[in-house]
Amino acid sequence: MELAFWLWTSPFSNESLGLFRTIKELGFDCVELPIEDLAIVDGEKVKAVLDDEGLEATVCGAFGPGRDLSSDDPAVVAATLDYIKGCLDLCNEVGAGFFAGPMYAEVGKARQLPPEERLAEWNRSVENLRKVSIEAEARNLEIAIEAINRFESDMVNLTEDSLRMMRAVDHPATKVMIDTFHMTIEEASMGDAIRAAGDDLIHVQVSENHRGVTGTGLTPWGDFRDALADINYDGKVVIESFTPENRDLAGAVCIWKKFTETQDEFAAQGLQFLHSLFDHQAAEKSKSSCLVG
Numbered sequence: 001m002e003l004a005f006w007l008w009t010s011p012f013s014n015e016s017l018g019l020f021r022t023i024k025e026l027g028f029d030c031v032e033l034p035i036e037d038l039a040i041v042d043g044e045k046v047k048a049v050l051d052d053e054g055l056e057a058t059v060c061g062a063f064g065p066g067r068d069l070s071s072d073d074p075a076v077v078a079a080t081l082d083y084i085k086g087c088l089d090l091c092n093e094v095g096a097g098f099f100a101g102p103m104y105a106e107v108g109k110a111r112q113l114p115p116e117e118r119l120a121e122w123n124r125s126v127e128n129l130r131k132v133s134i135e136a137e138a139r140n141l142e143i144a145i146e147a148i149n150r151f152e153s154d155m156v157n158l159t160e161d162s163l164r165m166m167r168a169v170d171h172p173a174t175k176v177m178i179d180t181f182h183m184t185i186e187e188a189s190m191g192d193a194i195r196a197a198g199d200d201l202i203h204v205q206v207s208e209n210h211r212g213v214t215g216t217g218l219t220p221w222g223d224f225r226d227a228l229a230d231i232n233y234d235g236k237v238v239i240e241s242f243t244p245e246n247r248d249l250a251g252a253v254c255i256w257k258k259f260t261e262t263q264d265e266f267a268a269q270g271l272q273f274l275h276s277l278f279d280h281q282a283a284e285k286s287k288s289s290c291l292v293g
Contacts, residue, residue, distance in 0.1 A: 002030035002058065002238035008263050011036035011062075017049045026267050030056040032205075032238045033094070036064075038086040043093025050094060057094045058203065058236060061087055061101035068106035069128035070121040070155065077128055084132050092139050099136065100144040100177050100203050102153060104129060104165060110154045122155065126168045133171035144177035144203040149185040157186045159193035166200060177203035179240065180219055184209040190220055194227035201233060205240040206274070212259040213266055214239060215273030225277050239270045 009016055012033055023031050031050075035041060050057055061067075067080045087099050104125040113121070129143070136143050147162040156162050162176040176197055180190070187193045194201065206224075208217035215221065241259075260266040 002028060002032055002056075002236045007239070007241050007267060010034070011040065013037070013040035014042050014045055015040075017046065020049050020053045020055055022264065023267075024053045024055055026264065027271050028055070028267070030058065030236055030238070032058045032060055032240070033090075033096075034060050034062055035087050035090065036062040038083065038090065041090065043090045046090075047094045057096050058238065059087055059091045059094065059096045059099055061099065061103055063102055063105070063107050065106060065108075068109070069103065069132075070105040070109075070125040072120075072124065077124075081128065081131060085135055088132075088136055088139050088141055091141055096141075098142040098144050098175070098202055100146060102146045102148045102156065103132065103143065104145065105153060105155050107148065107152050110151055113154065118154075122165075122168075125155065126165065129165070129169045129174065130171055133169055133173040137171070137173040142173045142175050142202060144175050146177050146179055146205075147182060147186070148179070149182045151185075152182075157182075159183070159187065159197055163197060163200065175200050175202040177201065177205065179205040179207065180224060181205075181207035181209065181211060181240070184217075184219055189223070191223040191227035191230075194224070194233075195230055198231050201231065202235055204228070204233070204235060204237045206237055207240050211241050213273070214270040215277070216259075221277055237274065239267065239274070241266065241270075 008019055012035065020031065033041075033046070046057070061084065066076060067083055068076050069080050071077055071080075084099070084103060091097070091099050105121065129145070132143055145156065145162045145165055147156045147158055150157050156165055159176065159178060166174045166176055178194065178197065178201060183190050183193060206214055208214055209219055210217050260269065
């Protein structure tokens with residue numbers, strides 16, 4: 001199981017590396033690095049500490065103001081492409097096999113648009129994601145397109161949308177990811193969405209419908225688990241939530257309170273739930289095998 005760094009701090013930087021030991025001691029084997037500012041992250045240093053602690057890493061992007069592949073401003077697109085290329089280089093440096101996130105447009109663009117404007121933005125995103133995919137392939141990487149909820153984007157809200165974008169990009173390095181928080185807002189069936197993604201699903205983020213500890217909300221975890229088994233998903237599952245201590249980050253994701261006394265407790269409880277969820281599935285499979293035998 002994996003843990004996203006935003007649970008403790010933002011932005012992730014070289015000064016954050018001491019938390020890797022805590023993450024390992026809590027029982028995680030991988031950590032997700034959310035990259036807000038490449039200038040404060042040294043990939044070689046990060047990799048050295050990861051290796052010391054016996055951790056693997058994945059990398060996700062932060063697409064706030066000024067990072068927008070759907071923009072009609074060439075300068076904005078160029079800056080966004082440069083940022084993504086830097087993140088792809090970081091993936092290589094830390095040993096991550098893909099770059100993840102809602103990289104098609106600036107997060108927060110949720111508007112009523114005339115159809116022709118919406119199509120123009122979509123086409124610009126597709127064209128620029130094809131460039132990103134070419135850059136990823138050159139580094140032996142993939143990209144994972146993330147659907148996010150309607151309050152954060154008007155472009156890609158459903159797994160079906162991310163798959164449609166993947167097919168439009170039409171490049172072998174282009175894949176999709178899911179985030180259960182967004183899915184509980186948008187999907188009619190979490191299980192059906194996961195099964196539709198199938199082999200194109202390369203990354204999974206989990207969070208409760210209220211962004212709290214996994215297993216304490218309304219998420220249909222049984223459907224989630226069973227659907228992943230049906231598609232033989234063997235990638236990472238990362239707990240993603242956020243610290244209310246960083247006011248800018250807390251404001252962006254609307255988290256105004258702590259869900260547990262400490263963020264360590266949040267991580268430990270979430271991990272315990274996920275282990276029980278998947279251990280139960282393994283036990284049921286074992287029972288079935290015995291009955292069949």
